[in-house]
Amino acid sequence: MRITPSVSRPLSQAIKSTSTSSWSSGAAATTTAMRSAGWMSMPSRMATQPMLRTPFSTSSRVQQTAEEKKETENKAAGEAMGAKDGKAESAGEASELDKLQATIKEKDVKIKELTDAVLYGKADLQNAQRRAQEEKSQAGDYAITKFARDLTSSLDILNLALRSVPEPLRKAPEDAKSLDDPRRAISELYSGVELTSKSILDMLKLHGVTVFDPTGEKFNPQEHEAMFQAPVPGKEPGTVLECSKVGFRIKDRVLRAAQVGVVQETS
Incomplete structure (x- = not known):
């Protein structure tokens, strides 16, 4: 800080007036003289007096506060948007997962249907082949x-x-x-x-053709043809009494039924 002439002249006079005093008194007097001369008054006043703010500093502080507020709002908005995007992303992932699970379930059902159809078709084919083989065998057997x-x-x-x-x-x-x-x-x-x-x-x-004579057997309409009935004492009713013509079988089929007479039941 520059010292003006008005300040330096009283300071020299104060020093001269206190030259004959003792060292301790001189030091105190010097300090008092400096204060009375205004040497130390300026910093004291600067320290005690409040600092006046200029319009420039106030507007800067307001602008800074507005920017900080805006930054805070932007940060909060960003966090909210991030949270919203996170929720939306989670919801989207959950929805996509549900769709995939539904698709997998639908495919599983379709696979089961196709598998059953293949098995049924295979079973039908095997049955048809077996029937064809049986018919072929029967065609040879019964030719x-x-x-x-x-x-x-x-x-x-x-x-x-x-x-x-x-x-x-x-x-x-x-x-x-x-x-x-x-x-x-x-x-x-x-x-x-x-x-x-x-x-x-x-x-x-x-x-494969065999003959059979059912005399004495129980009458069987699947293999016997009743030509007549006659009551016979001592014979069980429904029993073949006589065979007029023998019967014939080819394999397990009846080629010709036997013509028989059957014991009649007596009342």
Whole structure:
């Protein structure tokens, strides 16, 4: 700080007036003189008097406060926006996850439907193949059905011929050695017809055709054809009394039902 002339002159006079005093008194006097001269008054007044603010400093402080407020508001708005964006992002992620889960569930249902359809189709195909194989096998097994049925008619004629021969004549007596003997001729004829019938039955058996005679069995409408009924004492009603024509089976099917007579129930 620059010292004006008006301040330096009284200071010199004060120092001269106190030159004859003692050191302690001089120091105190010097201090008093300096204060009275105004040397120390200016800083004191500067320290004690309030500082006046200029319009420039006030406007700067107001502007700074406004900027700080705006910055605070912007920061709060940013945080709020960030929180809002975070919530929106979380909600969006949750919504997307729900959509993915729904899509997966829908695909699982579709996969199950397709899997079931494939399994059902495979089962149907296997059943169709099995039926075709069975039909093919049956076609081979039952291919001779018509031919075998025609042969049964021939067998009926042969069996009728065999039955027409009396029991004593079926075997020639020992004394009938000549072929001209009618007894031997009838016996030879009977044996020939019997052998023919047996050969046909053996041939049919090779192809799965078998003969059955239900005499004495319980009447079965699936395999027997009742030609007549007659009450017979001592016989159980519904029992096959007599077989007029034997029956035939081809594999597990009835080729021809046996023609039978059935015991009638007596009242």
